[in-house]
Amino acid sequence: MTNEEFRRSFKVPHHNNLGLAVYSCGVQRCAAGHSWGPAIRDHYLIHYIVSGCGVFSVKGNEYNLSVGDGFLVVPSCVASYAADTEEPWEYCWVGFNGSDAKQLVDQTGLNEENPIFHYEHDGKLEGLLTDICNVSGSTPAAEARMLGGLYLFMAELIDHLGNASTQRTTGYEYVQKAIKFIDYNYSRDIDIEDVAESAGISRSHLYRIFMQHVSMPPNEYLMRYRINKAAALLKAGNLSVGEVAYSTGFSDQLYFSRVFKRHMGVPPSRYLNQKKNESTS
Structure with missing residues (x-):
């Protein structure tokens, strides 16, 4: 990595059989053209872009994203994403899963058919995701704090995107x-x-x-x-x-x-x- 690139992340080494658990979290300023996939995840993964731009691809659709945009990767759904070659993005992310994860995500209105959102870059979402990283760890107390941070982050998304979600509720x-x-x-x-x-x-x-x-x-x-x-x-x-x-x-x-x-x-x-x-x- 160059001096302009950085990555700070945490990955939980094991997952208990819980209703909801954080799998990973992180902040990364990517190198030009840095990419992931096409591949699948075994958990939900939400990225939020804080600078630069890049491309997210899923189910034959390609989304050009920049500051304030976010995207959802759904478990077992083939996806890929890549930083721009001239203005590579910096993003925060959180990965999570469990028996209650789908219901929580559904309340935001995000899904594999509608994986993109925009939240004005005022620092709030970035701060909530960074907070999860700041308390990350493998102890029961750290896992509880990470889960609390995840709920706060998802609550903000539900508040921001929830009206559309309510209209789609079956x-x-x-x-x-x-x-x-x-x-x-x-x-x-x-x-x-x-x-x-x-x-x-x-x-x-x-x-x-x-x-x-x-x-x-x-x-x-x-x-x-x-x-x-x-x-x-x-x-x-x-x-x-x-x-x-x-x-x-x-x-x-x-x-x-x-x-x-x-x-x-x-x-x-x-x-x-x-x-x-x-x-x-």
Whole structure:
């Protein structure tokens, strides 16, 4: 590298099975014509250009990019990028993946069909990406700090690009949001209004898309979810019927017993005894 070129980067040596994890981060002023690919990544990778220019190519499309532009590389999608020969770019980047990564990226509106964005170069995105590099490391504390920095960076992109993302959100994505909310909150005193609000849609819209994608109303889904959780707790045999009822969002034990019997065919007390007998036989 010449004195004008530099690269500062960090790559996580191993990845735990997490919902979201930073794989790499860095800042680089590239040499003239410096390139990567065509190849694939096994993770999401977002670059943001802070000076110079270059070309990003994916799916037969070629994008000429410069200061303030950014691009997304999607896992398993063949892509390439190269710095300009006269004004090579300098960029910051972060790579990440995990079971929650796609949903996070989807909220920005970026995808392999729409991989380019522009964010006025005011130093904010550059600062957020640099912050991730500044706390990089392989310890659990460093990984947590890197993840926190990633969330802040992605939140800024969602705020900046989110309106377009909301317009493209499909019915199934709303269902996924609602189901995730139920999964996290079924033990609390929630109702369908709360579920619809969490997905950002009306109760009537929530009903229509649940019938379309799940083949049951959302209130029925919530009830069945709670009963299945209750059955699992009863089967474990560590809690009383009353404790199970309160642990799965039922404040009225008698109502819980009626609903449980309707779904499982027997009252919860009998179900509990049956499972205890099965475990001792």
